[in-house]
Amino acid sequence: MLLGTAHPERALLNIPEFCFQGADSLSDAPIVMLASITNGRIVVHLYTDAPRDLEHLKQYAWGAIDGQVAIASFLCGYAFTIEITQVFHVGHGINFVYAAPGDGRGIELNAEWPEILASIRNLAKGRQGASVTRCLSDFAMALQHPGEAAFYCYRAIESLNQHSIESAGLVGKSEGRQWEEFRRRAGCTQDDLMKIKCDADPVRHGNHLKAATMTREAVMDITRKIVTTYLGITSRSVDGVDTDAGTA
Secondary structure (H helix, E strand, O other): OEEEEEEOHHHOOOEEEEEEEEEOOOOOOEEEEEEEEEOOEEEEEEEEOOOOOHHHHHHHHHHHHHHHHHHHHHHHOOOOEEEEEEEEEOOOOEEEEOOOOOOOOOOOOOOOHHHHHHHHHHHOOHHHHHHHHHHHHHHHHHHHOHHHHHHHHHHHHHHHHHHHHHHOOOOOOOHHHHHHHHHHHHOOOHHHHHHHHHHHHHHHOOOOOOOOOOOHHHHHHHHHHHHHHHHOOOOOOOOOOOOOOOOO
């Protein structure tokens, strides 16, 4: 069983119990879920023999509930969001509380943290800085929505490219020249960008059923390194790699 909350809690959202049936993307093992929301409290009974870890179970539950909450948001005109917070199984002795959504592969909260925050905050100032903020917001969305990580990651990269275009005085120049400058600043190759774009395009164009070519972890890793290099973050704490990079 998985538990969660529909936000804002004060809205007391109610969705009667419904059944969701699907299959695991790797093993094709059947997945059946009985889910409901009562006064904002989410309960999901999940049945599957798929050899998955607790994080994947959370993703299954989130996927089943999110679609129903999207319907409620559309009909009511309110922006409901959901959070899966806990999973437990009496028979297997499991009682696990999930931390903040993410991949746990970022910068450690160490002595460099205030300096890094100040550096990014400075880049995010002014009209051009809005593209930096948009990039980081989209990366956060990729952490929150694993199934659409490539979509949000590529959108984050596009925002940084816009920052590069404006700060380098390339407005009105050819896209080829603009992307060339971005790759120089971000220390990446065209192949790096195309790998992410290849998995982002189906979602961008409404084809949510096309299988991804890369794992979510691979997409996030490439994007994180591109963004950290572009922003000039120099920290050995980023995925264990010394990203001694230039600033944008």
